Amino acid sequence: MFKIENLHAGVEGREILKGVNLEINAGEVHAIMGPNGSGKSTLGHIIAGREGYDVSQGAMEFKGKDLLDLGPEERAHLGIFLAFQYPVEIPGVNTTYFLKSAVNEVRKARGLPELDAVEFLKYIKEKAALLQLPGDFLKRALNVGFSGGEKKRNEIFQMAVLEPCFAVLDETDSGLDIDALKVVSNGVNQVKSPDRAQLVITHYQRLLDYIVPDFVHVLYDGRIIRSGGKELALELEERGYDWVIESASVEA
Amino acid sequence: MSEATETIEGFVKSDYKYGFVTDIETDSAPPGLSEDIIRFISEKKEEPEFLLQWRLKAYEYWKKMECPGWPMVQYPPVDFQEIIYYAAPKDPSEGPKSLDEVDPKLLETYDKLGVPLHERARLAGVAVDAVFDSVSVGTTYQETLAEHGVIFCSFSEAVQSHPDLIQQYLGTVVPYTDNFYAALNSAVFSDGSFVYIPKGVRCPMELSTYFRINAAKSGQFERTLIVAEDSAYVSYLEGCTAPMRDENQLHAAVVELVALDQAEIKYSTVQNWYPGDEEGRGGIYNFVTKRGLCRGRRSKISWTQVETGSAITWKYPSCVLQGDESVGEFYSVALTNNRQQADTGTKMIHSGKNTRSTIISKGISAGRGQNSYRGLVQIRKNAANARNFSQCDSLLIGDQCGAHTFPYVEVKNTSSKVEHEATTSKIGEDQIFYCNQRGIETQDAVNMIVNGFCKEVFRELPMEFAMEAQKLLDVSLEGSVG
Ligand SMILES: Nc1ncnc2c1ncn2[C@@H]1O[C@H](COP(=O)(O)OP(=O)(O)OP(=O)(O)O)[C@@H](O)[C@H]1O
Ligand SMILES: [Mg+2]
Numbered sequence: 081m082f083k084i085e086n087l088h089a090g091v092e093g094r095e096i097l098k099g100v101n102l103e104i105n106a107g108e109v110h111a112i113m114g115p116n117g118s119g120k121s122t123l124g125h126i127i128a129g130r131e132g133y134d135v136s137q138g139a140m141e142f143k144g145k146d147l148l149d150l151g152p153e154e155r156a157h158l159g160i161f162l163a164f165q166y167p168v169e170i171p172g173v174n175t176t177y178f179l180k181s182a183v184n185e186v187r188k189a190r191g192l193p194e195l196d197a198v199e200f201l202k203y204i205k206e207k208a209a210l211l212q213l214p215g216d217f218l219k220r221a222l223n224v225g226f227s228g229g230e231k232k233r234n235e236i237f238q239m240a241v242l243e244p245c246f247a248v249l250d251e252t253d254s255g256l257d258i259d260a261l262k263v264v265s266n267g268v269n270q271v272k273s274p275d276r277a278q279l280v281i282t283h284y285q286r287l288l289d290y291i292v293p294d295f296v297h298v299l300y301d302g303r304i305i306r307s308g309g310k311e312l313a314l315e316l317e318e319r320g321y322d323w324v325i326e327s328a329s330v331e332a
Numbered sequence: 333m334s335e336a337t338e339t340i341e342g343f344v345k346s347d348y349k350y351g352f353v354t355d356i357e358t359d360s361a362p363p364g365l366s367e368d369i370i371r372f373i374s375e376k377k378e379e380p381e382f383l384l385q386w387r388l389k390a391y392e393y394w395k396k397m398e399c400p401g402w403p404m405v406q407y408p409p410v411d412f413q414e415i416i417y418y419a420a421p422k423d424p425s426e427g428p429k430s431l432d433e434v435d436p437k438l439l440e441t442y443d444k445l446g447v448p449l450h451e452r453a454r455l456a457g458v459a460v461d462a463v464f465d466s467v468s469v470g471t472t473y474q475e476t477l478a479e480h481g482v483i484f485c486s487f488s489e490a491v492q493s494h495p496d497l498i499q500q501y502l503g504t505v506v507p508y509t510d511n512f513y514a515a516l517n518s519a520v521f522s523d524g525s526f527v528y529i530p531k532g533v534r535c536p537m538e539l540s541t542y543f544r545i546n547a548a549k550s551g552q553f554e555r556t557l558i559v560a561e562d563s564a565y566v567s568y569l570e571g572c573t574a575p576m577r578d579e580n581q582l583h584a585a586v587v588e589l590v591a592l593d594q595a596e597i598k599y600s601t602v603q604n605w606y607p608g609d610e611e612g613r614g615g616i617y618n619f620v621t622k623r624g625l626c627r628g629r630r631s632k633i634s635w636t637q638v639e640t641g642s643a644i645t646w647k648y649p650s651c652v653l654q655g656d657e658s659v660g661e662f663y664s665v666a667l668t669n670n671r672q673q674a675d676t677g678t679k680m681i682h683s684g685k686n687t688r689s690t691i692i693s694k695g696i697s698a699g700r701g702q703n704s705y706r707g708l709v710q711i712r713k714n715a716a717n718a719r720n721f722s723q724c725d726s727l728l729i730g731d732q733c734g735a736h737t738f739p740y741v742e743v744k745n746t747s748s749k750v751e752h753e754a755t756t757s758k759i760g761e762d763q764i765f766y767c768n769q770r771g772i773e774t775q776d777a778v779n780m781i782v783n784g785f786c787k788e789v790f791r792e793l794p795m796e797f798a799m800e801a802q803k804l805l806d807v808s809l810e811g812s813v814g
Contacts, residue, residue, distance in 0.1 A: 128769050132761070152768035161769075168766045172784025181780065182770035189771070221784065238770065 081106045081277055082246055087138035089126055096122045098302035099138070104246070107274040111288055111313060112281045114299035115321055120281045121165050123299070124250045127279075128162040129155045142246065156182075157189035159245030163235035163252050165281075170222040175234065178222050179204060179241055186242065207240045211267045228255035236267045243271065248279045253287040265290030285317040298324050364413040367391065370519055373418045377488055380495050383502075390508035390518035397512045406673065410582055410617070417520045417553075476536060482566075483528040484539055487555050490526035497528060501559055505588035505625040505652070513584040514621040517553045521586070524555040529564035529595075538794055540569040554585040560595035562628065567598040569797060583642075585620045593628030593655065598636070600793055601649075602801055604808075605641035615643025615672070622649035626658035626684075634661035635678065636792040638801045640808040643672060648706065650679035653687035653715075660689040663789040665801070667782075667808055668701025668733070677707035677738075682718040682748070691722040694786050697733035698809060704736040709750055711743040718748040726756040727785050729778060729809075779806045 087100040096119045104110050112120055126133055127140070129152035140147045147155060170178065184194040195203065208218060211233060223231050232252050239247055249268065253261055268291050272278065280291055288296070288310060296312040297304045300321065305328035306312070316324070370391055374384040399409070477484055483494065491498055508518035529535050560566055570587075583605070589597050605616040618641075624633035635649035651660030662678035680689035695703040709720045726735035737754050759781050767777035783790070783802050790798045 128765075130765050152765060153771050153773050156769055156771035164766065164769075168760070168762050170763055170766070170781060170784060172787040173780055178767075178770070178780070181772055181776065182767075185771040185773070185776075242770070 082142050082279075083140070084127075085139045087126070087135065087140060089122070089133050089135045089138075091133055095136075096133075096302055097126070100299070100302070100304055102297070102304065104277045104279065106245075106277055108294045109272070109278045109280065109291060111291075111293040111296045111310075112279065112299050112304075113283065113296060113313065113316055118299045119302045120299055121250055124162055124165075124248045124279075124281060127155075127248055128152055128160060153185070154189075156242075157186050161239050161242055161244035161247040163232075163239055163247065163249040165250040165254070167223050167231040167235055169224045169226075171224050173222050174219055175222050176201070176204065176218045179238060182238070183241060204241055207237060210240060210270060211237045212263050213237060229257060229260050232256055233260060233264060236264045240267050240271060245275065246277050246279070247271065248281070250281045251283065252280075253282055253284060261287065262290065285313040288313045300325055300328065363416045365391075365415070365417055365520065369417050373520060373522075376418060377491070379491055380499075382495075382499050383491060386503065386508070387519050390515050391520075393509055394512065394515035394519055397515055400512055412516070415552075415582065418522070480533050480536055481530040482533060482535055483526065485526055487521075487524040487526050487557070490557075494526075494528070497559065498526070498557070501557055501588070501590055503588075505590060505623050506586050506621050511621060513619045514586050517555060517584050517586045517621070521553045521555040524557075524585070526556070527558040527566060527568060529560045529566045531561040532563045533561075534564070535566040538567045538569055552583045554583075556585070556587040557590075558588070558597055558599070559590045560592065560597050560631075562593040562595060564592075564595045566596075567794065568600070569794065570599065570601040581616060583616055583618045583620070585622075587620070587622040587649075589624035589633055591624065591626050591628060591631035591633050591655075591658075594630045595628060596632040596634075597624060598634050599624070599649070600797060601635075601637040601639075602797065602804065603637070603639045603641050603645070604804060616641070617644045618642040618646065619644075620647040622647060623652065623679075624650070624660070625652045626655050626660060626687075628655045628658070629684075630657045630659075631655050632659040632661075634659075634663070634792070636663040636789065637665070637676075638786075638789070638793070638804070639664070639666040639674060639676060640804055642674075645672075645674040645676055647676050648678050650681065651689060652681045652683070653689065653718075654683050655687075656684040657686045657688075658684055659687070661792075662689075662691045662693070663792045664693045665696070665786045665789045665805075666694070666703055666705075667696040667805060668698070668703045669808060670699040670701065672699075673702045675704040675706055677705045679708040679710070680720055681708075681710045681712070682715040682720070683712040684718075685714065685716045686718070687715055688719045689721075691720070691724070692788050693722075693724045694789055695724070695726045695735050696729070696782055696785070696805075697726070697735050698729040700732045702734045702736070704738065706738040706740075708740040708742070709752075710741075711745050711748045711750065713744045715745050716747045718745060720748075720750045722750075722752045724752075724754045725785065726754075727782065728756065728758040729782075731758075775810070779809060782809060 082104040084100055084102040087097050088095060089097045100123060114120055122133070126135065129150060135148060142158060142160065145158065180200050183200065187194055204218065213233065223234060226234060232255060235252060252264060256264060265287065268278065280287070280293065282288070293310050296308055296310060298306045298316070298321065306324050367388065370387050371384065374387060483490070485493070503518065506514050508515045527539060558566065558568060589599060591597050603618065605618060622635070624635070626633055633651050637649060639645050645666065649662060653660050660680050664676065666674045666676050668674050677693060678691055680691065682689065689709070691707055693705045693707070695705055697703040703726065705724045707722060709722065711718045722739065724737050724739065726737065728735060735756055739752055741750055741752065743750060759778060763781060764774055764777050767780065768774060772780070782805055786805065790801060793801055
């Protein structure tokens with residue numbers, strides 16, 4: 081379903097991703113771990129099509145389509161979603177209005193009829209209940225004045241509403257309290273299905289107790305230096321990254 | 333070139349195409365300004381002597397004045413001897429005969445703005461009587477208003493039918509000595525609107541120049557006077573969101589509002605005149621003096637404006653809070669795109685006790701637009717416990733535009749409180765990317781962010797007007813991002 085081959089990318093002449101390979105099949109959950117600054121968010125941004133990065137080499141495809149040729153909104157229409165590590169605030173635009181535009185843009189692109197206000201409200205109220213969002217959440221300006229944890233919860237809420245085929249979650253667990261973590265994980269697991277896939281970026285194995293990955297990868301200095309099953313996360317938690325980095329440099 | 337610019341340009345060109353600027357018959361004055369011209373205008377309009385004398389005094393005063401140089405706008409000097417100060421109302425049959433003859437691009441803009449079909453013809457300058465039964469609509473609302481004792485007519489009509497009211501109030505809020513353009517307007521004003529709401533009457537409908545279909549075209553020196561007697565209420569809408577045909581480059585209007593005890597006047601404007609092309613050629617200079625006088629106790633005047641048109645805008649709708657406990661409000665959205673320049677803001681003059689004022693200004697600059705907020709809050713000596721709150725926010729789109737804020741505060745009373753907040757933000761690449769990632773295209777994202785930014789002001793507009801204003805901003809911003 082999603083495949084990256086030998087991806088090199090950077091900004092202003094500085095290479096950040098130095099040959100990433102990754103293949104994700106429908107129904108799978110992959111986790112990416114790695115020290116600060118290793119390029120995890122950059123990878124997420126490039127998957128979503130953010131401008132400003134030079135992709136110097138490599139390929140990226142989704143459902144047989146070359147992604148690198150598409151703009152970010154076109155990728156979103158195909159069903160790619162990014163839960164941001166740092167969600168942005170948009171003053172004056174309420175969450176409901178924002179999401180209605182988003183859902184209808186995606187529907188339009190897929191040739192589906194747009195939802196009217198009544199249908200849409202009913203639909204998001206169900207989703208909001210799923211994530212146990214407080215009532216005024218939907219009326220407030222998007223992310224404005226939201227606490228860190230609320231912003232993260234709002235990302236997953238948006239994912240639940242948009243029902244993407246492929247979601248990248250960038251440190252969605254950071255800043256969440258234990259209860260919120262459960263609610264959010266539950267939301268993520270509800271979206272899971274045999275025709276969808278997820279890429280979960282995290283620093284903590286704790287999240288992976290709730291969102292159980294099929295594969296865990298370690299990204300270090302712009303490369304995936306080790307991949308394994310979910311037990312790799314446990315091992316990393318216990319031993320840190322040094323041993324992986326050392327054994328990788330021995331191999332290289 | 334952006335679609336919006338092209339559309340509007342197309343419409344301006346159509347002026348020439350349909351011969352709107354052809355030779356006019358005998359009934360016009362030659363270009364230039366002199367005492368004779370003023371006498372000519374006054375005579376043509378069969379004005380009472382007091383009005384002629386007032387015009388002449390204004391003219392004498394104007395001759396000694398100089399064009400103001402302080403606004404943050406730049407334009408070539410205006411030659412006042414080249415302007416025609418009196419032209420007889422044009423024969424409507426000179427315009428296009430039907431919508432089929434109107435530039436399709438102009439119609440496209442109307443379509444985008446959702447202007448009702450029958451209105452399009454009027455706006456495009458089609459001889460309206462042919463397509464639209466102006467008389468019946470006109471009379472229906474005239475009758476309703478008359479039942480309530482409300483007077484709503486053209487300024488010229490009011491001079492004939494209610495000369496006493498005109499004499500009593502004209503120039504009491506904006507004297508001809510006020511400023512250069514106010515003096516010029518007082519000397520040569522052509523027409524405008526007059527509204528009078530008697531004691532205790534709540535005007536039963538929103539009054540709008542938009543509906544005043546019978547009135548002759550008001551021209552470039554418009555004069556409006558609104559008087560609300562004790563406990564009266566009126567909401568007045570000026571202008572229209574659709575681009576109007578207009579062949580005058582310089583506009584210098586004067587608007588005077590008078591609110592007596594406990595009266596309330598709500599004045600909303602949407603201004604969408606031709607802004608000039610991308611390089612700033614053509615376009616209207618809009619130099620307006622608007623002021624409201626809260627004369628009575630607990631009276632209230634509130635100005636709401638959405639300014640997206642004109643090459644140069646220079647206006648400061650103001651409130652003089654004379655009555656104790658009176659309230660002044662100013663809500664403004666000003667957008668400049670391409671080479672447009674706007675220097676706008678307000679003055680709140682507190683002289684009564686316990687007077688309150690609120691200023692919310694939202695400036696949006698795109699392209700190479702320059703947007704300045706200029707505001708004065710003056711608390712006079714006797715204005716005990718006066719309060720002002722001002723908030724001036726600027727939003728920048730791109731990096732070739734500019735926003736400037738000039739807040740002036742003069743406080744002569746120590747029991748008063750003045751608060752000022754200002755922010756400048758730029759539509760961030762991260763905000764756009766966030767919207768894109770959710771499937772929303774860049775232009776739609778910009779529109780959404782801009783509309784969110786203006787929300788506090790749009791909320792003050794009458795409902796349908798607010799929706800039109802929102803669409804208008806969208807159209808005005810077309811092509812503002814790569
Ligand atoms: N626009 C940019 N300009 C310059 N450097 C950048 C830019 N974006 C990312 N970088 C650099 O690239 C490296 C990778 O950044 P990235 O945000 O992808 O790391 P990360 O793995 O997500 O880190 P963290 O775990 O702290 O979130 C960092 O050194 C960062 O400073
Ligand atoms: Mg990161």
